[in-house]
Amino acid sequence: MPVLPLLRLNPPTDAARNGSAVLLSTLARLLASGAAASKADLVIATGLARTTVSNAVDQLLAGHLLELDANPPPPVGRGRPAERLRLSPGGGHVLVADLGAHGAHLAVVDLGQRLLAHTHVDCEIADGPDPVLDVVEASLRKLRARLPGPARAMVIGVPGPVDTRQGMPVRPPIMPGWHAYPVSGRLRREFECPVMLENDVNLRALGEARSLPADQAPLLFVKVGTGIGGGLITRAGELHHGADGSAGDIGHIRVRGGPDIRCVCGNVGCIEAVASASAIAGRLPAQPATIADVRALAAHGDPVAVRLVREAAELIGEVVATLVHFYNPARVTIGGSLTAASDELLAGIRAVVYERALPLATRNLVLTTSTLGEYAGLAGATVLGIERALSPSRIKRTLT
Ligand SMILES: [Zn+2]
Numbered sequence: 001m002p003v004l005p006l007l008r009l010n011p012p013t014d015a016a017r018n019g020s021a022v023l024l025s026t027l028a029r030l031l032a033s034g035a036a037a038s039k040a041d042l043v044i045a046t047g048l049a050r051t052t053v054s055n056a057v058d059q060l061l062a063g064h065l066l067e068l069d070a071n072p073p074p075p076v077g078r079g080r081p082a083e084r085l086r087l088s089p090g091g092g093h094v095l096v097a098d099l100g101a102h103g104a105h106l107a108v109v110d111l112g113q114r115l116l117a118h119t120h121v122d123c124e125i126a127d128g129p130d131p132v133l134d135v136v137e138a139s140l141r142k143l144r145a146r147l148p149g150p151a152r153a154m155v156i157g158v159p160g161p162v163d164t165r166q167g168m169p170v171r172p173p174i175m176p177g178w179h180a181y182p183v184s185g186r187l188r189r190e191f192e193c194p195v196m197l198e199n200d201v202n203l204r205a206l207g208e209a210r211s212l213p214a215d216q217a218p219l220l221f222v223k224v225g226t227g228i229g230g231g232l233i234t235r236a237g238e239l240h241h242g243a244d245g246s247a248g249d250i251g252h253i254r255v256r257g258g259p260d261i262r263c264v265c266g267n268v269g270c271i272e273a274v275a276s277a278s279a280i281a282g283r284l285p286a287q288p289a290t291i292a293d294v295r296a297l298a299a300h301g302d303p304v305a306v307r308l309v310r311e312a313a314e315l316i317g318e319v320v321a322t323l324v325h326f327y328n329p330a331r332v333t334i335g336g337s338l339t340a341a342s343d344e345l346l347a348g349i350r351a352v353v354y355e356r357a358l359p360l361a362t363r364n365l366v367l368t369t370s371t372l373g374e375y376a377g378l379a380g381a382t383v384l385g386i387e388r389a390l391s392p393s394r395i396k397r398t399l400t
Helices: 019-032 039-046 050-062 129-143 183-191 200-211 271-275 277-283 291-299 303-327 337-341 344-356 373-389
Strands: 066-068 085-087 093-099 103-110 115-122 151-158 195-199 219-224 228-233 331-335 366-369
Touching: 019 039, 019 050, 019 085, 019 373, 039 050, 050 066, 093 129, 093 200, 093 373, 103 129, 103 373, 115 129, 129 183, 151 183, 151 200, 151 373, 183 195, 195 200, 195 373, 200 219, 200 228, 200 331, 200 373, 219 303, 228 271, 228 303, 271 277, 271 303, 277 291, 277 303, 277 337, 291 303, 291 337, 303 331, 303 344, 331 344, 337 344, 344 366
Parallel strands: 093 151, 151 195, 219 331, 331 366
Antiparallel strands: 066 085, 093 103, 103 115, 219 228
């Protein structure tokens, strides 16, 4: 089972909702994120009156969303130990699916961030939505079969552009058959809970940002794998979708000076077509070659593979330097399996960014690899799912 750090949950921004739902949501998220563990902590964290906090906590306890921790850690110092609160396992859980090109991480997480079940299944995203979602649904049904409580929310990430409002992929280049397929609608009927469809790199960006201190945002996540994608996290720690959800989709930015290769999107010279791990695989002398071959050769210091990775890093570095100027992130995270196999990619991108970007943009910039690795997507989906289940608009339904 993957081990995820405790993830920060943001307070609700849904200020238009009625006050009591916002209060319940705020307190539940503070407890679910580990930022508070008792009524006293909640009073300090919110600045609200003791009786206000106390009444709301009683409501959450009565609704079985919270419970008293039966095995609290030993008290520090003298005095009566405070009653420790935690999210109740009976309060339900969140279903998580992180789909890549060739496989999916599936997990069930409770509202207190405890990972209850996890599996990885092989499935080809290019087979189309029906066979892939059949596998996702069957595996998740099996994972949650013996778990208490209902599903409160589901989050699914896919490797392509997504209309998050409609819950549908939009002309995803490596996902034939998925355009306008009602992914969220189908899963909502299956699991009878709200479903959020997201781009996979957006989920990684969110997971990474919420596992780090708040001062590491704004954060730009760049994934170099089969394709190249990006995800943007605002200074407040929220996903930046843009007007239509395509913000951060950087794979089809055109680069000069690269090889003249046609991209899956139909254009020529996209960064994804010339510098992704699959582009590097296509340029290895021994063909056919896969991304796994690139990883293995680069890890062993094969001179041709290392040269190709360095060339790709230079092109990616140009794009990242431009984005650093535009967005002034506190942190740029380079993800994808190639970064684990070889230091060349990160080193090459770093060299170009620090050379090209101006001092104010790079003075405090942290440019590094992902701390969560292949589980960053699960982490981001966990954040979105729990925040949804504990949102002002949903929390009263979660009380029983
Ligand atoms: Zn393209």
